[in-house]
Amino acid sequence: MRKLVFTLLAAGSLILSNSATDAEAAINSKNNAVAYESVNNEYNLDIEQVSSGSATKLSGTYKFKYNTNVRQDAGTKYKVVTLAKKGATATATHQKKVGSQTWYKVKVGSKSGWVLNTLVSKTTVKKAAPAASKATAKSGTFKMKSNTNVRTDAGTKYKIVTVAKKGATATATHQKKVGSQTWYKVKVGSKTGWVLSTLVTPATAAKASSTVKKASSSSSIDSKVVSEALALRGTPYVFGGTTTRGFDCSGFIQYVFKQAGKNISRTTLTQYAETTAVSSPKPGDLVFFANTYRAGISHVGIYIGNNQFVHAGGSKAAVVSLNDSYWGPKFHSFRSY
Structure with a gap:
């Protein structure tokens, strides 16, 4: 009897155990x-x-x-x-x-x-791509450090427009921040697209240096032109004159520039032709007048600032105001070498 009870309990256990497993x-x-x-x-x-x-x-x-x-x-x-x-x-x-x-x-x-x-x-959930900022204006010429992919937009997920060769130059028009990276929109040949800023280097550094040097040199010449011209005040006016014994207007200009270290042409018309018009004159630029002793461009002087110019005219070289009753109405333009 004791054996039978044990068997039944064991059987019951097996039944209950199977039931618990079956539940799930x-x-x-x-x-x-x-x-x-x-x-x-x-x-x-x-x-x-x-x-x-x-x-x-x-x-x-x-x-x-x-x-x-x-x-x-x-x-x-x-x-x-x-x-x-x-x-x-x-x-x-x-x-x-x-x-x-x-x-x-x-x-x-x-x-x-x-x-x-x-x-x-x-x-692992893929991180969302960093949000891109709005593009802002960017200018400059850049050189590719290596063969570089130029893409349709700022980011490596975008399609490649072209491959810019190492050393190729590109003109930047815009820039955009994408996360911690900065991308430039550039034009390479006939293609336009985006490149990572770290893959390019400014190509204008040497040119900029040259430009600064040129500007400094030009400023130095302009200063000398004014000082040389003012030193010649009182020199007699002589038609066709090109020396300190006497100058006409263009002879005066040619002599002054030569003393300042720059060789220029001889006549009023050729001096006009080889200069460039400027709207905001600086001391050392030229002032041209028209319809004086002949029709058209006929007289030239040197602007010295404060609305004044120095020239060889009348009886001698002198400083005159651009508001002068005679010269004011005949003013034509400012021009610069």
């Missing part, structure tokens, strides 16, 4: 299997009695290995909140030990609940 057996719905959380200890008859630890924080993104039940709390006894599809992603916030099992609290879409950790795998 895979459910086929349209041939889609739902994962179940099995009880590791087959002799543990009552899963309600498994003690659980307190929840601790957890972070990370996970992907479901199967169609998986998401429950109200950590354990198969709790109600199913939602069914997460295979391949769906979830964000973990907490974890909890229940017996020998570990459960994760996750957010799937708008639903939150608990899943057995063996039913998910950690995944």
Whole structure:
């Protein structure tokens, strides 16, 4: 009799054990299997009695290995909140030990609940591309440091328009920040596109230096022109004169510039032709007049600032105001070498 009771109890245990396992057996719905959380200890008859630890924080993104039940709390006894599809992603916030099992609290879409950790795998979510700022104006000429991809927009994800060869020059028109990077919109030959700023170098440095040197040299000449011209005040006017014994207007200009270190042509018309019109004159520029002793350009002087010029005219070289009653109405233009 004692043996029979033992057998019946053992049989009862087996029946109950199988029943607990079956409670979370895979459910086929349209041939889609739902994962179940099995009880590791087959002799543990009552899963309600498994003690659980307190929840601790957890972070990370996970992907479901199967169609998986998401429950109200950590354990198969709790109600199913939602069914997460295979391949769906979830964000973990907490974890909890229940017996020998570990459960994760996750957010799937708008639903939150608990899943057995063996039913998910950690995944990496691709970071969103850095937001690009608005393009702003940019100017300058640049040289490619190496063979460089020129793209349809600022970023390596965009299509390549052309490959600019190492040493090729490009003209920049705009710039744009993409995250921590700066991209330039450039024109290379007949193609326009974007390049990373670190792949190009300014090509105008030497030219800029040359320009500064030229500007400095020009300023120096202009200063000498004014001082040489003023030193000749009182020199007699002589038609056709080109020396300190006497000057006509263009002879005066030619002599002054030569003393300042620059050779120019001899006549008023040729001096007019080889200079460039300026709207804001500086001391040392030329002042031309028309319709004096002949029609058209007929007289020239040197602008010295304060609306005044020095010239060889009348009886001698002298400083005259551009508001002069005679010269004012005959003023034509300012021009510069």
